[in-house]
Amino acid sequence: MISQRIRGLNTLFVLAQLTLVLLVYWLHFLIVETVVTPAANLKNYELYCIVIYVALLIESVRRLNRQANFLQKSRIINHRTALQQTGFVAAIVIIFLVATKDAVMSRTFLFSFLPVLYMTLFLTSQYLPNALAQVTFRGIRQERTLLIGSAMKIEALSRWLDRKATLGIQTIGFLSDEEGVEQVKGLRWLGGMEDLEYVVREHDVTQVILVELPMFPHVLQSVTNICELLGVRLIVHSDLDSKFRHPITWFEDDGLLFIGLREEPLENPFNRFLKRVADVAVATPVILFVLPFTSVVVWLCQRAQSPGPLFILQPRAGFQNRSFNILKYRTMHVNIEAARQATKGDPRIYPAGRYLRKFSLDELPQFWNVLKGDMSVVGPRPHLQEHNQEFAAIMSNYHIRAFVKPGITGLAQVRGYRGEATSADVLIKRIQFDIYYLENWSISVDLAIMLQTGWHMAFPPKTAY
Numbered sequence: 001m002i003s004q005r006i007r008g009l010n011t012l013f014v015l016a017q018l019t020l021v022l023l024v025y026w027l028h029f030l031i032v033e034t035v036v037t038p039a040a041n042l043k044n045y046e047l048y049c050i051v052i053y054v055a056l057l058i059e060s061v062r063r064l065n066r067q068a069n070f071l072q073k074s075r076i077i078n079h080r081t082a083l084q085q086t087g088f089v090a091a092i093v094i095i096f097l098v099a100t101k102d103a104v105m106s107r108t109f110l111f112s113f114l115p116v117l118y119m120t121l122f123l124t125s126q127y128l129p130n131a132l133a134q135v136t137f138r139g140i141r142q143e144r145t146l147l148i149g150s151a152m153k154i155e156a157l158s159r160w161l162d163r164k165a166t167l168g169i170q171t172i173g174f175l176s177d178e179e180g181v182e183q184v185k186g187l188r189w190l191g192g193m194e195d196l197e198y199v200v201r202e203h204d205v206t207q208v209i210l211v212e213l214p215m216f217p218h219v220l221q222s223v224t225n226i227c228e229l230l231g232v233r234l235i236v237h238s239d240l241d242s243k244f245r246h247p248i249t250w251f252e253d254d255g256l257l258f259i260g261l262r263e264e265p266l267e268n269p270f271n272r273f274l275k276r277v278a279d280v281a282v283a284t285p286v287i288l289f290v291l292p293f294t295s296v297v298v299w300l301c302q303r304a305q306s307p308g309p310l311f312i313l314q315p316r317a318g319f320q321n322r323s324f325n326i327l328k329y330r331t332m333h334v335n336i337e338a339a340r341q342a343t344k345g346d347p348r349i350y351p352a353g354r355y356l357r358k359f360s361l362d363e364l365p366q367f368w369n370v371l372k373g374d375m376s377v378v379g380p381r382p383h384l385q386e387h388n389q390e391f392a393a394i395m396s397n398y399h400i401r402a403f404v405k406p407g408i409t410g411l412a413q414v415r416g417y418r419g420e421a422t423s424a425d426v427l428i429k430r431i432q433f434d435i436y437y438l439e440n441w442s443i444s445v446d447l448a449i450m451l452q453t454g455w456h457m458a459f460p461p462k463t464a465y
Contacts, residue, residue: 002235005137005167012132014060017124021056024120025049025113032109044105048093052117055092059085075126082122090114100186130166143233144204147174148193148223149211151181153239157211158185172203193219197226208231219309229351265441266404274443275376282450283367284379294364298329301352308334311365316382319405324374327365331356341387360453366408378446379407380434388464391431392422401434404441411437411445414452418461 029045063081073081093110096102145161147154154174161171173188175196182189190199197206208227213236214220220236227234240259241248249260265271299310314327331353332346342357344347349357356362369375375382380401383391392398412418412433417426437445 002164002167002169009129009133009136009167011357012136013124013129016128016132017121018053018056018060020124020128021117021120022049023051024116025052028113028116029109032112033106039118041104044102045109048096048105048110051093054088055089056085059088074127078122078125081125085121086114086118089117119247133168137166142168142170143207144201145169145171145207146190146199146205147171147187147209147211147456148196149174149176151176151178151184153211153237154184154187157209158187158236167379169207172205173199173200193223196223197230200226200230200232205232207235210234210236211239213238213243232348262435262439264403264438268437271441271443275441275446276373278443278446279370279377284368286364287366288369291364291367294329294361298352298356298361300384301356302330302350305352306330306333315385316406317385317388317402318374318382319402321388321399321402323385324369324382326375329356329362329369330363331362348392359458360409360460361410370408374405376405376407378408378409378411378437379405380437381413382406391427395431397435398431401431401438404438409449409453410434411449414449414456416461418456 026049033045042378097105097110128251147157154176161169171187173190175191175193176189177192190203196208200208210222210223211221212222224234226232244261246261249263251258251260266275295310302308302310312328312330314328315323316326318324331350332342332348333350336348353362366375367377370377388398410433412430415433417430417433
């Protein structure tokens with residue numbers, strides 16, 4: 001019900017705004033073209049009126065139904081929106097002028113209209129939605145709302161209720177079985193759950209909101225039956241996120257409704273295809289043109305400072321915690337214990353190896369892992385299995401990061417959490433960034449992380465060792 005009110009009010013606002021823009025356009029025509037340039041070609045102005053109207057309509061439809069809080073938008077947001085709309089209209093008008101090679105239409109009129117258009121859009125965005133809401137949701141359209149549930153949940157919804165007052169949601173009080181609760185955020189206690197039917201009839205209630213999912217199914221069934229019997233609208237606020245202690249997502253499949261704990265964009269095969277194309281596009285030139293040169297340089301450094309194999313293969317935890325062998329340039333002396341994290345001034349690292357690690361050059365062979373499909377260019381950094389067990393004991397949802405392939409670089413690394421995990425807090429922040437990445441992946445995010453990684457390679461952070 002509430003979403004329908006918002007959607008409908010938004011549509012009415014767009015139509016009213018466009019109508020006012022048309023009126024302002026012709027008023028501007030009367031003032032400018034009648035006073036300044038009396039000889040006006042009316043057909044041209046009609047044509048450009050249509051162009052401006054269609055441009056605004058397209059821009060408005062793009063935003064339609066995306067503004068759940070458009071009644072509470074600030075002046076800054078309205079200013080930005082009006083600028084975007086005006087800029088879009090200006091671009092369309094200029095494209096139309098160039099495409100039609102129109103030499104007749106008055107440029108003075110068109111470009112003097114743009115600031116007028118901005119002011120019209122800004123003022124209507126600022127004042128029109130609330131005016132429309134007051135007219136639309138008054139009288140019998142005022143919903144006399146009764147809340148049912150705990151005082152804590154009612155208090156948590158109080159700000160939301162205040163925001164929805166403009167939509168005609170008038171809260172008259174609440175029912176709760178909690179003892180000693182007489183008032184919550186200015187709302188009166190009207191009785192317990194058993195008083196629902198009496199209170200609905202006595203206070204002419206038209207809408208009931210359950211502020212939390214009842215613990216027992218029979219309670220929900222009882223409330224539903226009473227509301228249906230009395231012709232009262234029932235809305236239930238889902239507090240499953242607090243029950244799970246985690247944000248949830250809803251999705252439908254084959255007619256069934258499911259709950260998940262997170263969005264996973266890389267479960268989309270097309271998204272995985274895009275990511276794989278980007279991985280191959282980056283890894284191939286690195287392997288063909290960069291690795292041969294760097295391998296020679298690293299081999300010469302090793303011959304001089306720490307003879308031994310050029311590369312090392314280490315078992316790491318990859319996608320879904322499956323083990324794979326990661327390829328790196330060797331930066332430590334041969335026959336030393338390598339399971340421990342590298343630390344600042346670590347004696348296991350030979351001198352040139354410090355520079356390789358600092359500038360992330362030791363990671364370059366991992367592009368071979370990317371080409372094989374074990375890794376991606378961007379993703380959570382793969383850890384040793386021993387470290388996985390240690391880290392999982394610190395953060396309970398640590399293994400969630402294994403939902404995606406590990407990467408040569410990642411969001412945590414470019415946000416300053418590269419290198420040794422010196423404390424539990426550092427580790428937790430790193431894992432939080434990894435999980436945020438898998439929940440909010442996009443190809444543009446990957447490209448941004450790659451660019452930031454290039455910057456960090458040129459100017460390494462203090463944690464690079």
